[in-house]
Amino acid sequence: MMGFARINWFRYSSPQAFYPLAGRLMPWCAAAAMLLIGVGLYLGFFVAPTDFQQGQSYRIIFVHVPAAWMSMFLYVVMAIWAGLGLGLNARPSFMMAQAIAPTGALFTFLALVTGAMWGKPTWGAWWVWDARLTSELILLFLYGGVMLLRTSIDDSRRADRASAVFALVGVVNVPIIYFSVRWWNTLHQGASVSMTAAPKMAATMLTAMLVMTLGFWMYSLAVTLARMRCVILERERQASWEANPSQQDALEVR
Amino acid sequence: MKPRQKRFVLIGLGLVALAVAAVLVLNAFQSNLVFFFTPTQVANGEVPQGRSFRIGGMVEQGSLTREGDGLTVHFIVTDMAKRVPVMFKGILPDLFKEGKGAVAQGQLGADGTFIASEVLAKHDENYMPPEVAEALAKAKAKGAQSSSTLVVQPQ
Numbered sequence A: 001m002m003g004f005a006r007i008n009w010f011r012y013s014s015p016q017a018f019y020p021l022a023g024r025l026m027p028w029c030a031a032a033a034m035l036l037i038g039v040g041l042y043l044g045f046f047v048a049p050t051d052f053q054q055g056q057s058y059r060i061i062f063v064h065v066p067a068a069w070m071s072m073f074l075y076v077v078m079a080i081w082a083g084l085g086l087g088l089n090a091r092p093s094f095m096m097a098q099a100i101a102p103t104g105a106l107f108t109f110l111a112l113v114t115g116a117m118w119g120k121p122t123w124g125a126w127w128v129w130d131a132r133l134t135s136e137l138i139l140l141f142l143y144g145g146v147m148l149l150r151t152s153i154d155d156s157r158r159a160d161r162a163s164a165v166f167a168l169v170g171v172v173n174v175p176i177i178y179f180s181v182r183w184w185n186t187l188h189q190g191a192s193v194s195m196t197a198a199p200k201m202a203a204t205m206l207t208a209m210l211v212m213t214l215g216f217w218m219y220s221l222a223v224t225l226a227r228m229r230c231v232i233l234e235r236e237r238q239a240s241w242e243a244n245p246s247q248q249d250a251l252e253v254r
Numbered sequence B: 001m002k003p004r005q006k007r008f009v010l011i012g013l014g015l016v017a018l019a020v021a022a023v024l025v026l027n028a029f030q031s032n033l034v035f036f037f038t039p040t041q042v043a044n045g046e047v048p049q050g051r052s053f054r055i056g057g058m059v060e061q062g063s064l065t066r067e068g069d070g071l072t073v074h075f076i077v078t079d080m081a082k083r084v085p086v087m088f089k090g091i092l093p094d095l096f097k098e099g100k101g102a103v104a105q106g107q108l109g110a111d112g113t114f115i116a117s118e119v120l121a122k123h124d125e126n127y128m129p130p131e132v133a134e135a136l137a138k139a140k141a142k143g144a145q146s147s148s149t150l151v152v153q154p155q
Helices: A002-006 A009-013 A015-047 A057-088 A091-122 A131-152 A156-170 A173-183 A203-235 A245-253 B003-028 B039-043 B130-150
Strands: B053-059 B072-078 B083-089 B101-108 B114-122
Touching: A009 A015, A015 A057, A015 A091, A015 A203, A057 A091, A057 A131, A057 A156, A057 A173, A057 A203, A057 B003, A091 A131, A091 A156, A091 A203, A131 A156, A131 A173, A156 B003, A173 B003, B039 B053, B039 B083, B053 B083, B072 B101, B083 B101
Parallel strands: B083 B114
Antiparallel strands: B053 B072, B053 B101, B072 B083, B101 B114
């Protein structure tokens, strides 16, 4: 216990120390993601019962809801790293924000597409401009804006700061997405699972959805770590320790 | 205060200012952010005149009728306070049912009938196997029965 507490966690805030750590953690996260998503899909498609009013079409919930949760959660995490980067003037924090953005955008896109595929058979429309759907679309644009702003500025320090400010401004959209179904009347139904009320779905359905969510978590971790390594390689290429990353890895393994 | 702390305070103040601005803007646009109007709002004349809008509510039990052409349907949308008759020519979504939610887009006719050009089904956030739904419905019917026996009938 003491040994665990005595580890200097700030050691890993240096890219040089984080690079091999990310390399070691990544395969475990990836394996856990594959396992959890596999089990989650099996539970969702073969074990969970059909729904009393939607029949089979509700099953897209097992991808849609975890993806939508991740899209919002990753945005908040990205904004926190961006804020830490601005406050502490710390380059690795900006790198984390940079590494998270594409995964968040992917989950937002996934949530929108699966939502359209769900909307057509149940509501009767692929897309409607209600508050929930529109604010989720804005989230996709915010992710796009953060990434575009970064690539459009050559100086990496200025790119870091500009995209961090943009990410922080956009964070106001996340509660709007989450509470949109409560604040305004929307076509999108309310939350089935929340912190304050008992889940409004059968236990097997809920289990499948939570397993999928854990799987998406692990996937996000794995991909972010892998992307973090690329970002470090790219941005630290002038640093001496980075001269031969494969050698660095070899040393770590030994 | 260290410069680092100053920066965090600045970021915090910025976020608070942003949140306040967002609340003000959203409040100002409140009426434009609703996806549909309720029958009560229709009855109170709070709906846009002369242009298309959406109404939403529950499809009243037993109100769905079909005309001879098999395509034109009539039903009543209610929010349990007011009712709006709706006419629609087209194919209804699979989940469209009496006693369930629906949203219709269209215009209010002169006679108070809502002429819909599109009808969407609105489903709720409850998911359960059909057997459970059946059991719940049975229990509810039973509960309603037993509670009604408790009501003292006025002589």
